[in-house]
Amino acid sequence: EAGVAQSPRYKIIEKRQSVAFWCNPISGHATLYWYQQILGQGPKLLIQFQNNGVVDDSQLPKDRFSAERLKGVDSTLKIQPAKLEDSAVYLCASSSRPLAGPSTDTQYFGPGTRLTVL
Amino acid sequence: GENVEQHPSTLSVQEGDSAVIKCTYSDSASNYFPWYKQELGKRPQLIIDIRSNVGEKKDQRIAVTLNKTAKHFSLHITETQPEDSAVYFCAASSGGADGLTFGKGTHLIIQP
Numbered sequence: 001e002a003g004v005a006q007s008p009r010y011k012i013i014e015k016r017q018s019v020a021f022w023c024n025p026i027s028g029h030a031t032l033y034w035y036q037q038i039l040g041q042g043p044k045l046l047i048q049f050q051n052n053g054v055v056d057d058s059q060l061p062k063d064r065f066s067a068e069r070l071k072g073v074d075s076t077l078k079i080q081p082a083k084l085e086d087s088a089v090y091l092c093a094s095s096s097r098p099l100a101g102p103s104t105d106t107q108y109f110g111p112g113t114r115l116t117v118l
Numbered sequence: 119g120e121n122v123e124q125h126p127s128t129l130s131v132q133e134g135d136s137a138v139i140k141c142t143y144s145d146s147a148s149n150y151f152p153w154y155k156q157e158l159g160k161r162p163q164l165i166i167d168i169r170s171n172v173g174e175k176k177d178q179r180i181a182v183t184l185n186k187t188a189k190h191f192s193l194h195i196t197e198t199q200p201e202d203s204a205v206y207f208c209a210a211s212s213g214g215a216d217g218l219t220f221g222k223g224t225h226l227i228i229q230p
Contacts, residue, residue: 042209045218056216091161106152109161111161
């Protein structure tokens, strides 16, 4: 089973520029998450999708961050304009709830995109 | 919202000894508690998880205990090996595929 895919793996931009990250979840996973992991800290949830609808975006800085999952599969996260404090690894994760049997909450993470804002 | 505290931030143990990492959470509605291992430059990998209807779970050298009354849970690693060196994160959620709230991580160092 293929894992969560993310691109690009690394990105360096100047402050005030824009940047976009892409995520392809595990096939069949309805729930997709974007986390921000600043160096030395644990991941912080930015936004959660269930299929193509937003479940939780309470910690997303909406003045500069946006995300979409138009067809309920791939997702993009955009930052415009970027600030120095946005330098972090952006992790995408996915999970699924099976139709039968015990529920599972296991979240599988992608390799992340390391963003450096200069 | 949920708040997860994790201690210690750094833990150094001799190879073969046991390691214990402790976490507390604030939201009594949380019922799912996973532990992730993250090696330098790599993605977080789930190593064990526990749900609120279970007090303890074990998988080979790794065990997790949960005390819902006290709102704390712990990771126990026995017979530590060099490959156990990594950063370990605890997390909590209310389940149902809800987003996770992570602790700040514990850097586990296994001394040869």
